[in-house]
Amino acid sequence: xxxxxxxxxxxxxxxxxxxxxxxxxxxxxxxxxxxxxxxxxxxxxxxxxxxxxxxxxxxxxxxxxxxxxxxxxxxxxxxxxxxxxxxxxxxxxxxxxxxxxxxxxxxxxxxxxxxxxxxxxxxxxxxxxxxxxxxxxxxxxxxxxxxxxxxxxxxxxxxxxxxxxxxxxxxxxxxxxxxxxxxxxxxxxxxxxxxxxxxxxxxxxxxxxxxxxxxxxxxxxxxxxxxxxxxxxxxxxxxxxxxxxxxxxxxxxxxxxxxxxxxxxxxxxxxxxxxxxxxxxxxxxxxxxxxxxxxxxxxxxxxxxxxxxxxxxxxxxxxxxxxxxxxxxxxxxxxxxxxxxxx
RNA sequence: GGUGGGAUAUCCAAGUGGCUAAAGGAAGCAGACUGUAAAUCUGUCGAGGUUUCUCUUCGAGCGUUCGAAUCGCUCUCCCACCA
Numbered sequence: 001x002x003x004x005x006x007x008x009x010x011x012x013x014x015x016x017x018x019x020x021x022x023x024x025x026x027x028x029x030x031x032x033x034x035x036x037x038x039x040x041x042x043x044x045x046x047x048x049x050x051x052x053x054x055x056x057x058x059x060x061x062x063x064x065x066x067x068x069x070x071x072x073x074x075x076x077x078x079x080x081x082x083x084x085x086x087x088x089x090x091x092x093x094x095x096x097x098x099x100x101x102x103x104x105x106x107x108x109x110x111x112x113x114x115x116x117x118x119x120x121x122x123x124x125x126x127x128x129x130x131x132x133x134x135x136x137x138x139x140x141x142x143x144x145x146x147x148x149x150x151x152x153x154x155x156x157x158x159x160x161x162x163x164x165x166x167x168x169x170x171x172x173x174x175x176x177x178x179x180x181x182x183x184x185x186x187x188x189x190x191x192x193x194x195x196x197x198x199x200x201x202x203x204x205x206x207x208x209x210x211x212x213x214x215x216x217x218x219x220x221x222x223x224x225x226x227x228x229x230x231x232x233x234x235x236x237x238x239x240x241x242x243x244x245x246x247x248x249x250x251x252x253x254x255x256x257x258x259x260x261x262x263x264x265x266x267x268x269x270x271x272x273x274x275x276x277x278x279x280x281x282x283x284x285x286x287x288x289x290x291x292x293x294x295x296x297x298x299x300x301x302x303x304x305x306x307x308x309x310x311x312x313x314x315x316x317x318x319x320x321x322x323x324x325x326x327x328x329x330x331x332x333x334x335x336x337x338x339x340x341x342x343x
Numbered sequence: 344g345g346u347g348g349g350a351u352a353u354c355c356a357a358g359u360g361g362c363u364a365a366a367g368g369a370a371g372c373a374g375a376c377u378g379u380a381a382a383u384c385u386g387u388c389g390a391g392g393u394u395u396c397u398c399u400u401c402g403a404g405c406g407u408u409c410g411a412a413u414c415g416c417u418c419u420c421c422c423a424c425c426a
Contacts, residue, residue: 003382020379056378083380097380128378169378197378207377227378234377249379256382257375278372308382316382 002252003316004324006045012293012321013328015047018247021113022054025105026096030116038118050121050167050247053110053152056197056228058084058092059128087127089144107151111166115159123195124152126169131199138173138199145171146185153189165192167225173199174206176213183217193223196243200229208237215241232264232271232330239334240343251327255319258308260287261326275319280305293325294318 001009001017009017024033036042040049061083085093091106110125126145129138149168156166168186172178186194196214200207211226218224223244229235230248238246251261258276266289267273273280275287286296287304295304295318307315337343 002379018378023379026380052378057380061380123378195378200377225378230377246377248377249381250377253376253379253381253383257384259376274374276373311382313382 001320001324003256003313003320004252006043008294008317008321009045009324010047012325013332014324015328016245017045017047017049019049019051019117019119020054020057021051021110021117022057022105024051024117025054025113026098026103030113034116034118038116040118048121049119051114051117051119051123052227053114053123053125053169054105055092055110055123055126055169056128058094058105059130061094061097087144089147091125091148092127107148108155111152111155111159115156115164119164121165121167121192122156123167124149124156124169124191126171126197129171129173129198131174131202133173133199135173135175135178138171138175139178142171142173142178142182145169146182149186150189153191157190167191167193167195167223169195169197169227170214170218171198172214174201174210176210179210179214180217183214184219187217187219187222191222193225194218195225195227197227204234207234208241211238211243212241215243218242230327232261235330236334236343239338251323252320255323256316258315258319259323260304260319261323262288275301275304276308277305287319287322288326291322291325291329293322295322295325 006017019039021030024030024039033039033042039051040046083095083097085095085102087093091104091109093102093104095102105125107125111122114122125148127141127148129141129145133141153166153168156164168189168191170179170182170186172180172182183194196211200210207229215224224242225245225247226238226243228248229238229246230250235243235246254261254272258274259272260275261272262270264271273287280301283301283305285301286299287301288296291297299318304315304318307318334343
């Protein structure tokens with residue numbers, strides 16, 4: 001988690017953290033994490049943790065920014081360098097963006113790295129299928145992901161020490177029948193839970209349909225995770241379809257860029273305010289009225305605005321605390337709505 | 344007192360006769376951000392008008408030229424060095 005300490009995260013009420021196998025694999029390396037006693041110990045986080053398999057990052061190298069692909073947008077960054085070299089049955093060959101060395105991340109290599117990192121929940125290695133790809137490719141990619149997931153499961157069972165659980169991943173892109181097939185595949189195999197991944201379409205409406213379709217065909221009562229989704233409306237929509245957990249860079253990245261999450265009902269439907277805006281220069285109110293986070297209890301919009309204008313690193317830290325608190329609080333409200341049968 | 348260098352839009356700074364309302368930064372203003380190569384990226388950025396348009400601008404003034412931020416003269420102010 002960028003711009004925030006684990007102590008601050010705990011204070012905010014966060015219960016679980018997602019970490020990134022791909023980045024830890026390249027730097028500092030899974031062995032270094034293991035030498036530090038595992039990731040929990042290394043970063044001082046005594047609560048649950050999951051790791052992504054690295055699939056998303058590797059395939060973002062081949063298609064520009066996958067976040068853009070998922071949304072059907074053209075990527076605007078990292079487009080010049082082709083770092084994804086080859087996808088074979090064995091795994092994905094790619095060049096390190098750090099030093100140019102060629103690596104192959106296979107299901108076995110990903111699981112081995114995740115074993116060393118030591119998160120409580122790990123993910124099977126899959127191919128994150130992009131948006132700008134035809135049905136035929138999506139189908140073949142899904143089949144390969146299924147084979148990779150089975151290899152992930154076997155490697156996981158081979159290395160199992162009783163402290164980790166593994167999720168399968170539902171692929172299938174924007175095609176309902178493929179999503180159904182993939183959901184059935186994951187349900188029928190011995191995963192602890194399942195995550196919904198890959199392209200979720202070009203619009204929020206399409207994303208809602210795809211998630212609903214995937215959830216509909218899950219044939220068990222295991223936990224379901226929706227990968228990479230974190231706007232409030234999308235979370236609510238996912239929850240209504242039966243999704244249990246989410247992960248997303250949005251709250252923390254937004255924070256570092258000056259975006260503070262707020263109640264849309266009090267802000268013309270907008271989910272955040274841009275604290276950089278000049279209208280906050282003299283605004284001595286807290287970011288979010290009534291918010292109990294460290295930032296809102298102590299500081300004004302005017303002060304945070306000034307910190308951003310002055311490019312103080314504390315600026316991103318304060319808003320990251322606020323946004324993290326805001327999301328935890330939001331999910332607590334969602335939980336109580338479920339408890340009261342209101343959704 | 345002498346010699347040399349300089350003065351460009353909010354700031355820094357290119358530009359030495361027409362392609363210059365004037366490169367490039369910064370600041371300012373706004374936008375984007377959904378399994379994090381993002382403390383990043385994009386747009387805008389003299390004043391007006393809906394576009395091809397008009398007006399004002401490169402220290403000040405006068406001049407040369409069809410045409411000047413760019414050439415000449417005078418002045419003002421800064422900087423360096425020598426007395």
